[in-house]
Amino acid sequence: MIAAYSRASRSYRNGKKSFDFDPDIYGHLTVKQSLKQAQHDKCAFCESKFAHISYGDVEHFRPKAGWRQQKGDALSRPGYYWLAYEWANLFLSCTLCNQRFKKNLFPLQTPKRRARNHQEDVAAEDPLLINPAVDDPETFISFRKEVPYAVSGNARGETTIRTLGLRRVELAEQRRKHLGHVQALRNLVEIGEEPYAAEARSLLQRMQQNTEEYASMTRAFLR
Incomplete structure (x- = not known):
């Protein structure tokens, strides 16, 4: 019994089996309302107010089901399954930032430091995407009129702008x-x-x- 459980657990951890996530939990109306309030009714990434035209998406900063280091890469599994319902990993995003641009992208400066399962620590990672709940975006991104640019050409600012389509x-x-x-x-x-x-x-x-x-x-x- 223990051996069978261990094999099944390994199958999920190495991506051979996929986790089933319940969107009625992380996407519940109360979650969306709390995120809207915390984010002042704005998309966490592009700062647009969109409630008058869209419900918006509950976006997982670290992708729950699978991840890509860069656009064009094959989807790697598992994703950050243990963070699927973690409040600190959830943002409210406009549909374009989430579905057209970010999708499953989560690039790291040092890919070998990526946490691959719940036994590893995401604090050891060095994400190239700015986390608006932790980082001050203006440290990394500023504007020339309406055009965003990476402050002093920093990699995190440029990667965030490119990954989220902030120059669209x-x-x-x-x-x-x-x-x-x-x-x-x-x-x-x-x-x-x-x-x-x-x-x-x-x-x-x-x-x-x-x-x-x-x-x-x-x-x-x-x-």
């Missing part, structure tokens, strides 16, 4: 529209006519808060 045309168009409003408000401040300048300053201060859409880009633009 549709997203750039939305950011450009947003910056048009920011620029108009800054012009009012510079003109200095009150009370309009005071109102514009107040709006600009609010637009730089983390609760607001594209706040990191707005802060970079106004520096």
Whole structure:
């Protein structure tokens, strides 16, 4: 009995058998609502507010079923199965960031340090993707107008931008529209006519808060 159990366990750990995950647990409405609140109704990756057009996806930062080091690689199993229901591994993402771009990608700077099962420690990994719950994204990514770039050419910033499609045309168009409003408000401040300048300053201060859409880009633009 013990030997049979051990063989079955090894089959899951080495990827010969696949785990069955219950999306009704990690994708439950209460989980989505909590993530929306924690993320200020924004996609964890592109900072877009999308609730008016999409339910969004509960995204596993470390992929649960299988992973790829880079685009084009075969899917390697098992994934991070032991983190499938772990709160710290869950984010709310827009559909494009999750389904069109990130998918099962989880590149490491040192692939041999990858945790392959629940007995290994993910803290030993060196992910190339920025974890918005742990890292300060602005340390790695800034903006030239609406275009994101890796600060000092750092690998984590560039890999995150590329993997998540953060330079995609549709997203750039939305950011450009947003910056048009920011620029108009800054012009009012510079003109200095009150009370309009005071109102514009107040709006600009609010637009730089983390609760607001594209706040990191707005802060970079106004520096």
